[in-house]
Amino acid sequence: xxxxxxxxxxLEKTRELSFRYPIRRMTFEKIADKLGVxxxxxxxxxxxKTELVEKALEFExxxxxxxxxxxxxxxxxxxxxxxxxxxxxxxxxxxxxxALTVDLRKYYPEVxxxxxxxxxxxxxxxxxxxxxxxxSQGMYRNDLSVELVARLYMAxxxxxxxxxxxxxxxxxxxxxxNYTIESFVRSVxxxxxxxxxxxxxxxxKPQGK
Amino acid sequence: MKDERYERIxxxxxxxxxxxxxxxxxxxxxxxxxxxxxKTLYQYVNNKADLIFKILEAHHExxxxxxxxxxxxxxxxIDIMLAVDSFVCSEMKNYTPDNIFVLKKYYPEVxxxxxxxxxxxxxxxxxxxxxxxxxxxxxxxxxDVDLVARMFVKNLEEIHQLEMSSSDNSYEKxxxxxxDHHIRAIVTPDGLEYYEKKKQRQ
Numbered sequence: 001x002x003x004x005x006x007x008x009x010x011l012e013k014t015r016e017l018s019f020r021y022p023i024r025r026m027t028f029e030k031i032a033d034k035l036g037v038x039x040x041x042x043x044x045x046x047x048x049k050t051e052l053v054e055k056a057l058e059f060e061x062x063x064x065x066x067x068x069x070x071x072x073x074x075x076x077x078x079x080x081x082x083x084x085x086x087x088x089x090x091x092x093x094x095x096x097x098x099a100l101t102v103d104l105r106k107y108y109p110e111v112x113x114x115x116x117x118x119x120x121x122x123x124x125x126x127x128x129x130x131x132x133x134x135x136s137q138g139m140y141r142n143d144l145s146v147e148l149v150a151r152l153y154m155a156x157x158x159x160x161x162x163x164x165x166x167x168x169x170x171x172x173x174x175x176x177x178n179y180t181i182e183s184f185v186r187s188v189x190x191x192x193x194x195x196x197x198x199x200x201x202x203x204x205k206p207q208g209k
Numbered sequence: 210m211k212d213e214r215y216e217r218i219x220x221x222x223x224x225x226x227x228x229x230x231x232x233x234x235x236x237x238x239x240x241x242x243x244x245x246x247x248k249t250l251y252q253y254v255n256n257k258a259d260l261i262f263k264i265l266e267a268h269h270e271x272x273x274x275x276x277x278x279x280x281x282x283x284x285x286x287i288d289i290m291l292a293v294d295s296f297v298c299s300e301m302k303n304y305t306p307d308n309i310f311v312l313k314k315y316y317p318e319v320x321x322x323x324x325x326x327x328x329x330x331x332x333x334x335x336x337x338x339x340x341x342x343x344x345x346x347x348x349x350x351x352x353d354v355d356l357v358a359r360m361f362v363k364n365l366e367e368i369h370q371l372e373m374s375s376s377d378n379s380y381e382k383x384x385x386x387x388x389d390h391h392i393r394a395i396v397t398p399d400g401l402e403y404y405e406k407k408k409q410r411q
Contacts, residue, residue, distance in 0.1 A: 148386055155367045165359045179356060187390035 003059070007045045010035055011059040014052060019097055024107045025052065053130050057115040061122065063092060068126070074124035078134030079185055079197050083204075086181045092176050098161045098168050112174075116158070124154050131188065149188065156180050215253050216267075218243065223264040231261065252307045258316050265323045269330065276334060287344030287392065287404050291411070295386040301380040309324070309369070328362055335361045339395070347400035361391055 003011070014036045017023070023031065028049055032042040035047050046052045067088045073081050104112040126152040134140030160176050161168060222239045236257055238248050254260040279292045312320045336358045342348030368383055392404055 022234075051361075113341075145382075145386070148383065149390075152364075152383070152386060152390070154369070156364060159367065162363055166365050168297075171356065175356070179360065183360070183390070183394035186394040 002154065003062075004045075006054075008059070010037065010042070010045060011056050014056045015060070017205070018056070018100055022103055022160075024103060027074065028052075050108060050111060053104070053110045055103075055109065061115065061119055064089075067123065076138050077196070078130050078137055079189075079193060081130060081133070082181055082185065083200060089178060093173065093177075096173060098163055098173075101161070102163075118136065120154065120158060123157065124150055127153060134188065134193065138190060139196065140188040141190050142186055153180070153184055212248075216280055216402075218245070218250065218253060219267045220266050222260060223268065226261070226264070227305060227308065231308050232315065236260070251308050258319050261312070261316060262319045262322060265319070266326070269323075269327060271333075272300075273330065285345055285403075286338050286347050287396075287400060287407065289338055289341075290388065291404075291407060294385065295411070297388075298381045298384050301384055306369075328366075331362055331365065332358055342395070342400065346397060347403065348395045354396055357395060364391070 014023075014031070017031070017034055021034070026034070028042070029039050031049070031052070032039045035042065042052075046055055070088075071081075071084055073084075076084075104115075125195055128146055131140060131144060131149055133145045135142050135144065135146075157180060160166075160180060161171075161173060166176060182201075186194065189197060218239075222234075223245055225234055225239060227277070236247065236250065243250075243406060250260075254263060255275055258375055275296055276289065279289045285290065307365065309320075336354060339348060339354045339357055341348050343352065343354070364387055368380075368387060393401065396404060
């Protein structure tokens with residue numbers, strides 16, 4: 001995906017803006033104003049608000065893909081890859097307000113659906129690679145059904161913030177995400193994998209906690 | 210108090226609904242098949258929705274009773290989970306997603322009421338199981354019981370929505386995997402050893 005620097009800056013700002021104000025309630029002009037650009041300038045990149053949302057979501061997926069470009073995972077332990085990816089993800093996605101998801105689903109259903117499907121395909125692929133890698137490294141059990149396990153955890157990851165069972169004021173994204181990753185590793189690991197994981201956790205946990 | 214006629218009505222109409230589909234069976238059909246009068250049937254239930262609710266409630270009660278029996282026999286937390294796992298797996302053979310769909314669409318209040326009753330009951334059950342396991346040193350004591358219990362319920366609910374692309378993944382297999390992963394995620398080394406030994410023997 002190629003995007004002009006100026007446009008990337010706009011999308012970054014749109015992202016921050018969407019955490020604070022419901023995009024759907026703002027006019028195109030108001031959004032341009034909040035982003036600190038003229039309406040004409042914003043129009044040169046996107047023609048409508050829906051297109052802005054679409055591009056912002058595309059950018060969101062792109063940021064996720066960047067994690068995999070930034071790190072060379074060739075030959076890296078599958079458990080370490082999970083640690084790296086989740087650290088990066090927590091950093092980038094912890095601020096996401098669940099209300100934003102509800103809004104997107106409700107007011108931009110088609111754009112949002114397309115985003116979710118593209119995101120699902122991407123993560124599902126990475127998940128399968130991770131499981132296969134872990135098995136071949138002896139870190140994960142070799143009796144796992146790769147497809148089934150990947151699907152199970154996809155369902156968990158995609159709906160991590162189910163607000164009925166996990167009210168956001170009681171459970172942060174980070175807490176749920178970290179728990180999901182930890183329980184994944186414990187569930188699929190061999191004895192060696194488990195030892196490796198626990199040693200890594202010891203190093204990561206701050207002293208006295 | 211046990212009312213055998215009432216139990217028979219619930220059991221048999223449950224079976225009829227399951228075989229022919231909720232939508233295809235009327236209250237008249239129930240009466241004819243069971244050989245009872247409408248008057249008798251309406252002594253026990255108010256209408257079809259009520260009948261469906263009572264069947265599902267009784268069904269859940271069987272499950273609750275099963276767990277209670279296991280507890281009375283002195284099984285530890287892992288024994289209980291394994292017993293429930295095989296119990297649910299055998300139940301899953303009769304799982305009819307079509308009926309769930311019909312229930313959701315045509316009897317949304319019944320669906321909602323059953324859904325909430327199950328959620329509360331499973332949350333209570335799994336919380337008790339987690340606490341017992343921690344007490345006996347089978348589960349890790351650093352677990353956040355509330356979080357794990359809610360996650361278990363969420364995962365359970367998700368399974369029903371999971372669309373599996375490959376048909377070789379039966380509900381039984383999906384369920385078994387989910388239970389297996391739940392236990393492995395929470396056990397201590399002792400718990401894991403116990404679990405694996407016990408599972409091998411099964």
